[in-house]
Amino acid sequence: MANKTVTADLPPPAPTSPSERIHVRELVKTFTRRGSEVTAVDRLDLQIRTGEFFVIVGPSGCGKTTLLRMLAGLETPSGGVIDIAEPGGDLPAHSMIFQGDSIFPWMTVWDNAAYGLTMRRRPKAEIREIVGHYLDKTGLTRFARSYPHELSGGMRQRVSIARAFSNDPDILLMDEPFSALDEQNKTLLQDELLRIWDETKKTVVFITHSVDEAVTMGDRVMVMTSRPGRVKKIVDVPFERPREVLELRAQPEYGELIHEIWGSLRSEVLEAQEREQLASLRGRS
Amino acid sequence: MTALDAGPRTEDAGAPPPVRPRRSRTAWLGSDRFLAVATPVLVLVLWEALAQVGIIDTRFFPAPSAIVVRGVEMLASGELVEHTWVSVRRLLIAILIGGVPALLLGLAMGLSRKLRAALDPIIAATYPVPKSAIFPLFLLVFGLGEASKIAVVAVGVFYPIAVNTVAGVREIAPIYHDVGTNFGARRWQVFRTIAFPGALPLILTGFNLAFGMALMLLVVAEMLGAKSGLGFLIWNSWQTFQVENMYVGLVVISLLGFLFALLVKGLEGVLVPWRKR
Numbered sequence: 001m002a003n004k005t006v007t008a009d010l011p012p013p014a015p016t017s018p019s020e021r022i023h024v025r026e027l028v029k030t031f032t033r034r035g036s037e038v039t040a041v042d043r044l045d046l047q048i049r050t051g052e053f054f055v056i057v058g059p060s061g062c063g064k065t066t067l068l069r070m071l072a073g074l075e076t077p078s079g080g081v082i083d084i085a086e087p088g089g090d091l092p093a094h095s096m097i098f099q100g101d102s103i104f105p106w107m108t109v110w111d112n113a114a115y116g117l118t119m120r121r122r123p124k125a126e127i128r129e130i131v132g133h134y135l136d137k138t139g140l141t142r143f144a145r146s147y148p149h150e151l152s153g154g155m156r157q158r159v160s161i162a163r164a165f166s167n168d169p170d171i172l173l174m175d176e177p178f179s180a181l182d183e184q185n186k187t188l189l190q191d192e193l194l195r196i197w198d199e200t201k202k203t204v205v206f207i208t209h210s211v212d213e214a215v216t217m218g219d220r221v222m223v224m225t226s227r228p229g230r231v232k233k234i235v236d237v238p239f240e241r242p243r244e245v246l247e248l249r250a251q252p253e254y255g256e257l258i259h260e261i262w263g264s265l266r267s268e269v270l271e272a273q274e275r276e277q278l279a280s281l282r283g284r285s
Numbered sequence: 286m287t288a289l290d291a292g293p294r295t296e297d298a299g300a301p302p303p304v305r306p307r308r309s310r311t312a313w314l315g316s317d318r319f320l321a322v323a324t325p326v327l328v329l330v331l332w333e334a335l336a337q338v339g340i341i342d343t344r345f346f347p348a349p350s351a352i353v354v355r356g357v358e359m360l361a362s363g364e365l366v367e368h369t370w371v372s373v374r375r376l377l378i379a380i381l382i383g384g385v386p387a388l389l390l391g392l393a394m395g396l397s398r399k400l401r402a403a404l405d406p407i408i409a410a411t412y413p414v415p416k417s418a419i420f421p422l423f424l425l426v427f428g429l430g431e432a433s434k435i436a437v438v439a440v441g442v443f444y445p446i447a448v449n450t451v452a453g454v455r456e457i458a459p460i461y462h463d464v465g466t467n468f469g470a471r472r473w474q475v476f477r478t479i480a481f482p483g484a485l486p487l488i489l490t491g492f493n494l495a496f497g498m499a500l501m502l503l504v505v506a507e508m509l510g511a512k513s514g515l516g517f518l519i520w521n522s523w524q525t526f527q528v529e530n531m532y533v534g535l536v537v538i539s540l541l542g543f544l545f546a547l548l549v550k551g552l553e554g555v556l557v558p559w560r561k562r
Binding site: 072073074092094095096098100101102104105106107115116119120147148149163167 | 460461463464465466467468469470471474478479482483485557558559560
């Protein structure tokens with residue numbers, strides 16, 4: 001299930017070392033919008049290690065979601081290489097937790113959480129055990145037979161988390177999973193996600209626009225430049241695990257890290273804003 | 286659905302003990318359900334009275350009581366049951382023959398841009414043609430037997446179901462297709478777990494519209510080329526000037542439409558329990 005896009009002018013991919021899960025080289029994504037070509041991701045290089053919680057922050061429109069969608073195989077790169085190490089057995093390479101509502105309104109919570117396993121035709125007993133486990137972990141057991149419209153936004157995103165973890169993928173891709181939630185729900189879910197993740201230690205690629213969230217969740221935080229998206233800086237987050245969101249935020253190093261990342265991000269956000277304003281001005285005339 | 290305590294609430298501590306607002310004795314007169322039943326009853330009573338007094342011409346508008354009496358007579362003789370059964374049978378076969386391909390094609394077209402590009406123009410061009418206009422052609426091809434009637438109704442049923450199914454699939458948010466792709470759903474699984482359930486509300490709407498179309502076409506077909514069925518009953522009654530019989534036929538047709546709408550509504554509750562109501 002590895003995602004490989006090789007352009008002719010690149011040397012053959014170097015063998016990924018065992019500690020490396022994802023190796024991205026010279027990745028380019030362009031698309032045409034209203035006749036003109038836009039470069040969303042520009043010659044991006046990136047290595048993500050096995051078992052790390054890798055967070056990408058960037059201003060809106062910097063191509064971070066495009067990058068994640070390419071990793072997920074939902075978009076085709078325009079150039080460059082994405083190397084994802086083959087998982088053993090018949091495990092899926094990656095599962096995504098999407099931004100906003102992505103659980104099927106026509107399925108119960110249970111069927112939603114079981115979706116990946118059902119699609120892979122796993123034995124019934126196995127599905128029952130795994131899905132039961134993750135519904136329990138996400139506090140959804142009581143709602144197993146409910147439909148999404150009967151749940152709150154936070155609960156629905158929990159279903160999405162349960163669905164991704166139940167699928168038992170090698171890598172979890174998360175696209176701003178909590179951005180639609182209010183502050184309190186967000187904090188709760190960050191805690192829960194960290195707790196579930198601590199049990200499995202799967203490789204995670206997590207997209208966010210929140211520096212707070214990035215420092216809370218990540219082992220490493222990558223700052224992306226405003227369009228076209230490139231790697232501006234990668235910051236190590238040294239906090240020990242298991243982490244607790246509130247305790248973490250009380251530490252002085254937490255503030256320092258936020259400060260550091262913000263310092264790097266600020267100019268990119270300003271640039272993105274300027275670009276948006278220009279675009280809206282142009283759209284008006 | 287309890288709007289009992291609609292009265293004003295008094296929270297003032299010094300005020301006399303609040304009188305519990307009581308629902309007035311005549312409130313049910315304004316309830317939706319009562320109104321829904323009351324209006325048709327009123328119309329019937331008025332009609333009956335005007336017919337009895339002789340203000341309206343009972344040769345054209347026989348009193349409701351006379352229609353009921355004739356209906357009971359026709360039921361007893363077995364005539365009504367036979368015509369109704371023949372029509373219902375034609376309807377069901379035609380809905381099956383027209384509806385199932387329409388559903389499958391609609392789902393496939395909804396999922397495939399290529400298929401839409403290939404078939405949209407044909408469907409758009411043939412959709413507005415009144416299907417009753419091609420009945421003579423069907424008589425030529427299929428003869429005077431059952432086939433021609435079933436065929437014209439099936440064609441009429443096909444369009445609303447196909448068009449609504451395509452629209453239903455197209456209305457499914459792209460994110461659900463991304464989920465299918467990301468979780469490894471194969472083509473058939475996408476069909477079964479995303480396209481069909483996602484489009485189901487509009488598919489049912491399509492069936493509802495299709496039934497109206499089916500009744501219309503069936504009656505026309507039976508008037509023109511049949512020796513049985515409700516359309517034939519109405520036409521024959523006109524030719525022999527048995528106006529009451531004509532009305533009995535009309536009442537049965539309207540009942541059929543009503544029952545089918547109820548059936549679809551019931552199905553909706555069973556098949557689309559996830560829809561916010």
